[in-house]
Amino acid sequence: MTEAILRIRNLRTYFFTRRGIVKAVDGIDFDLRKSECLCLVGESGCGKTVTALSILNLVDSPPGRVVSGEIYYDSLNLLKCPPDQIRRIRGKEIAMVFQDAQSALNPVFTIGDQIAEQVKLRPEVNQREAKEQVINLLKEVGMPIPEKMIGYYPHQLSGGMRQRAMIAMSLSGDPQILIADEPTTAVDVTVKGQILDIFSQLKSTRQMSLLFITHELGIVSEIGDRIMVMYGGKIVETATVSELLNNPKHPYTISLIKCLPDITQVMGRLESIPGTVPSLINPPSGCLFHPRCDKAMAVCSKEEPPPFIVAEGRTVFCHLYSRPER
Numbered sequence: 001m002t003e004a005i006l007r008i009r010n011l012r013t014y015f016f017t018r019r020g021i022v023k024a025v026d027g028i029d030f031d032l033r034k035s036e037c038l039c040l041v042g043e044s045g046c047g048k049t050v051t052a053l054s055i056l057n058l059v060d061s062p063p064g065r066v067v068s069g070e071i072y073y074d075s076l077n078l079l080k081c082p083p084d085q086i087r088r089i090r091g092k093e094i095a096m097v098f099q100d101a102q103s104a105l106n107p108v109f110t111i112g113d114q115i116a117e118q119v120k121l122r123p124e125v126n127q128r129e130a131k132e133q134v135i136n137l138l139k140e141v142g143m144p145i146p147e148k149m150i151g152y153y154p155h156q157l158s159g160g161m162r163q164r165a166m167i168a169m170s171l172s173g174d175p176q177i178l179i180a181d182e183p184t185t186a187v188d189v190t191v192k193g194q195i196l197d198i199f200s201q202l203k204s205t206r207q208m209s210l211l212f213i214t215h216e217l218g219i220v221s222e223i224g225d226r227i228m229v230m231y232g233g234k235i236v237e238t239a240t241v242s243e244l245l246n247n248p249k250h251p252y253t254i255s256l257i258k259c260l261p262d263i264t265q266v267m268g269r270l271e272s273i274p275g276t277v278p279s280l281i282n283p284p285s286g287c288l289f290h291p292r293c294d295k296a297m298a299v300c301s302k303e304e305p306p307p308f309i310v311a312e313g314r315t316v317f318c319h320l321y322s323r324p325e326r
């Protein structure tokens with residue numbers, strides 16, 4: 001097992017709104033290991049983006065605030081870093097590809113200028129070298145005719161091209177960690193495959209760690225090493241991709257997998273998980289999933305499940321695994 005580059009402990013990020021306290025991330029722990037691709041999956045609103053924003057200290061504040069926890073990047077607790085230090089880490093050491101490429105790019109600057117801006121932040125790089133590096137970055141993400149594309153404005157690019165430009169920009173500081181927040185959600189199916197290929201390639205060519213956020217469990221097998229499943233601001237199960245897809249343990253993960261379209265079955269019906277996602281303001285008692293769980297027991301509505309280690313490196317937060325015979 002490789003060493004962790006990022007260690008998250010008991011992270012809680014809440015939003016203090018007029019309607020009440022939204023517990024968007026509520027006590028999560030995980031390690032991102034060196035050179036691995038860790039996927040974070042879960043339904044819309046479960047806290048994936050807020051987890052990523054918490055790592056980079058970009059939570060909208062107010063109303064949001066990290067109320068507890070530690071986020072260690074090597075031995076540095078990012079939550080205790082002064083703002084100028086975290087600004088230096090952001091982009092250069094830990095970069096992020098945002099969910100919405102359209103709004104993350106500045107409409108009044110060309111793609112080339114926006115990527116060069118990041119490259120030029122390094123004082124040793126001159127104008128000519130910066131241009132060369134921008135072209136190389138665009139080549140790395142499969143941008144066609146990069147020499148021409150550097151002069152384009154974001155609105156002149158297709159969704160897929162904008163996404164590539166975003167990825168190139170995120171790589172410009174040569175980061176150790178890349179957080180990709182749903183990089184394939186806003187693009188159509190063919191482009192989705194191409195974007196996934198870029199990430200697979202980056203995984204093998206660059207020695208970086210990737211935290212890949214998606215609500216599509218179907219795509220993680222193409223890219224991920226391990227998966228964390230998140231539900232209502234908490235992590236409910238962590239496992240390697242193959243273990244999780246072939247032998248899911250948490251009833252929520254089992255339901256998510258049932259919802260995957262089965263391409264081998266022409267008539268395969270897409271199931272949806274009965275019930276609705278839990279309120280993060282007034283969450284259910286005990287296990288957050290118990291109102292939707294077909295295996296719920298009396299204890300599930302009373303006690304929050306602790307982490308049960310079901311096998312080496314496999315943790316499941318579910319009372320079903322509290323008994324050895326299961």
Ligand SMILES: Nc1ncnc2c1ncn2[C@@H]1O[C@H](COP(=O)(O)OP(=O)(O)OP(=O)(O)O)[C@@H](O)[C@H]1O
Nearest residue numbers: 015022024043044045046047048049050060215280
């Ligand atoms: N600025 C904010 N103010 C109040 N609540 C917020 C704010 N930002 C996020 N939230 C709440 O935090 C919760 C988690 O949101 P988050 O964006 O992390 O979900 P997500 O898992 O990324 O969903 P999606 O798949 O739709 O992107 C949601 O209930 C959301 O409404």
Ligand SMILES: [Mg+2]
Nearest residue numbers: 048049050099
């Ligand atoms: Mg999100």
